[in-house]
Amino acid sequence: MKFGYFDDQHKEYVITTPKTPLPWINYLGNREFFSLISNTCGGYTFYRDARLLRLTRYRYNDVPCDTNGKYFYIKDGDCIWNPGWQPTKTDLDFYECCHGLGYSRFTGKKKNLQASVLFFVPLEDNCELQWLHLKNDGDAPKTFSLFSYVEWCLWNADDDMKNFQRNLSIGEVEIEDSVIYHKTEYRERRDHFAFYGVNAPIDGFDTSRDAFLGAYRGNDHPQVVEKGACSNSVASGWSPIACHQIDLTLAPGQEKSLIFVLGYAENPLAEKWSAPDIINKKPAKEILAKYQTDAQVEQALSALAAYWEDLLSKYHVTSSNEKVDRMVNIWNQYQCMVTFNMSRSASYYESGIGRGMGFRDSCQDLLGFVHLIPERARERILDIAATQFIDGSAYHQYQPLTKKGNSDIGSGFNDDPLWLIAGTDAYIRETGDFSILDEAVPFDNDVSLAAPLMEHLHRSFDYIVNHKGPHGLPLIGRADWNDCLNLNCFSAHPGESFQTFGPSEGPVAESVFIAAMFVKYGNAYAKLCRLTGNTSEATRAEKEVAKIYDVILKDGWDGKWFLRAYDAHGQKVGSHECEEGQIYIETQGFCPLAGVGVKEGLAKEALDSVKERLDTKYGIVLLQPAYTRYHLELGEITSYPPGYKENAGIFCHNNPWVSISETVIGRGDRAFEIYQKTCPAYVEEFSEIHRTEPYVYSQMIAGRDAAFFGEAKNSWLTGTAAWTFVNISQHILGLLPTHEGLSVDPCIPHDFGDFELTRKFREGTYHIQVRNPKQVEKGVVSLRVDGQEIAGNVIPYVRGKKEYQVEVTLG
């Protein structure tokens, strides 16, 4: 069952009922000013950091769910309604929500009045535009009132939810003309304020929530709207809001548009301290002046569309499979941008006050983002590297505003250092920009400890070399990619997660997964050394990689699949000898992907075992058999009921690893089958089971051991976005950036048909036609570049060359 449809021409998902199984959201904003917006206008806005600089308030765990947002109420006689349905939930004669690239449009109709609101954040300014169109569709004149509504957050979203003894006395606002200013804490710690204005005279306003809603009422029936008249309240303390009232009469067929601007402004600190209690409204007024007319807003909207058009032109496929084209050309790349911007901070499942940017997460996000805006990827790599410790280990998370490592969480996730190599390597392969390796980057944000980025990679590499266990495999520390596999936490109280106790290194517990990562990214590091002329370091690195490779084959192979780990007692994890958790997905996915066991035939065997033991109709589960009881020696993973999250859920993030590995051994049919199972465009058909947004990936789908097999959780902010894009674009469709040039080596289902790719890579645009007359799954038999036959798979990069015509024949 579906709740909407894809409109590929407009690059939108059109939701046709407000009653989706869960709120289906979109993200507005591209750089610093962001909003989350659901299909019923729920959500919130923040500037740069969802925790520290939140403009509007959101209530978590609320019932009914998702009832705080940016609302417009229409009072038409006795009927009160919202174009996005919530919060009054008045039945509408028509409802539609179109989530597009950086904008969302809501259209509601009631009693012959049509109201459509378009929300977006313009590229240039720190504000959200709300462009409202009203139309009288009836044949009699219509007189009605419109009320806007936002509830301010007192900036620090964490404190806002907890520190009532202070917060209920600090709220301050100011109203001037049609603009409501929110200036709480300006007199003390802040140099900024928020504003909410409209390009028309207003007939009233309210800024006190109590005055607007009335005692003991919710925002589903505010007293002011019921009465049809604002009370012109000026909030002092309690909960400040912003509401404008505009009374309107429209003749039959008449239309009216209004532009609301919700924005953020800063005063220079020196100026603030010279008059600490008075905000200088100039920067807000400058923004407001830019969005006074429809033509101005239209121009900002076209600029946003052009921006996305340009970004998406970097990778474009035309095939006979419209679902693949839709995901590759639109939604998967869009999600990669959102994960790049948000890391794991703010979604409907990440509160925005818990995690900031993840070291591991953001490095992986780069893999799917770097082709879109390489300059921003470069900046991000340097920010991340600056949180690394001098011994190569890393803070697991950092706060986007301060860019400082988060000491509550600390370090000890022993896979983290290698992800820095992964991100940097992807950036250099994409751009050819080796100069990034010479950039001086601090350790732990201490500039006195700055060293070239290459030195950071060196320390990442050596962290693994210097932290090995009894078998010569890398020590796992607190956890590796699987945050919940806590092999050193056996002394903790059951039920406590890793976050409640400090790093526990442990000299015994080892990770085969980190070993596989070391092969992949250790090789990448060695190659960077070689290409920058450091031959001795390259040779040393290759030797270290070879050592670990051999150890994986010797002590990381279980007979039919790769082991997962050794626990702190030296016992195997992910072995047929185990009572539960006999086979894990991560090593079956990552070893072949890293090239481990391919020539020895083990990769194929491991992947066959995945198919036999872990595959389900909704995707590949993380492990089997699921843990049915808590295992002190394994930690949080066994705290989940069977089938959920890391305990045998379908973790969408590592499904693409297995799919990529299938392409390594040339099985295109199987690689694509795996791709398809979790792919949103396919999953859309059974949205009533899947429940989360059908246009983006979720982190997890409940596995076959769970009560609700097939139900997804944690949409949007997941490494799945980057890894599925890497899978489909670089391995299935087969365009992989290498240091030498673009490599073409598709591995597709035999009946996929011919297809075309356009790829912008460095200065060139590559027009690539792939033909598959013999319906093979893999194997390039001919590669012609500008009419010239080329040996091998790599289109040689020619500096400065603008156009490449490429013909590829498989056979």
Ligand code: BGC
């Ligand atoms: C959660 C895990 C999750 C991890 C992400 C833990 O607190 O319980 O399920 O994967 O955080 O870092």
Ligand code: IFM
């Ligand atoms: O690898 C992690 C990721 O960093 C956060 N989400 C869960 C994954 C698996 O535990």
